[in-house]
Amino acid sequence: MSVYSCAAIYLSEVVDLFRVDADGVHTVDWSREGNQVVVRDRASKVAVYVASTDASLKSSVESERKSLIEAESALQFDPARSDADFEQLKSLAGTKGAEP
Numbered sequence: 001m002s003v004y005s006c007a008a009i010y011l012s013e014v015v016d017l018f019r020v021d022a023d024g025v026h027t028v029d030w031s032r033e034g035n036q037v038v039v040r041d042r043a044s045k046v047a048v049y050v051a052s053t054d055a056s057l058k059s060s061v062e063s064e065r066k067s068l069i070e071a072e073s074a075l076q077f078d079p080a081r082s083d084a085d086f087e088q089l090k091s092l093a094g095t096k097g098a099e100p
Contacts, residue, residue, distance in 0.1 A: 002043070007036040014051045018058045021047045022080075025062040 014037055017030040021044050028049070029040040037051055050057065072078060079086040 001040055004039045004041070004049070005036055007034075009035055011035055011037045011051060013053045015053055015055050016058055017049060017051045018061075019043060019047050019049050020061060020065075025058055025065060027058075 011032065012035045014032055017028060017037060017039065019026045019028050019041060023044075031038050039049060041047075041049075050061070052058070077085050077088075079089040
């Protein structure tokens with residue numbers, strides 16, 4: 001488990017903090033100590049932590065994520081599992097490297 005901390009004036013009003021990664025939106029163990037937020041979490045290599053003053057933001061993000069996955073499924077577009085789809089995604093993103 002890792003512990004991350006960040007201090008800023010705007011963090012004193014945070015009401016929810018969660019992690020977004022390739023597998024979804026996740027609840028994390030966090031606490032607010034004055035203007036500092038402390039996160040205790042075990043994350044994959046790539047994760048985004050979202051600190052919000054809006055308690056409903058987590059469910060909105062998860063709903064949007066699910067909608068995007070459904071749209072990919074309906075199009076049979078899966079860049080995580082299909083090299084051809086990944087190449088198409090890179091092309092759309094305008095990248096030439098191994099990853100977008």
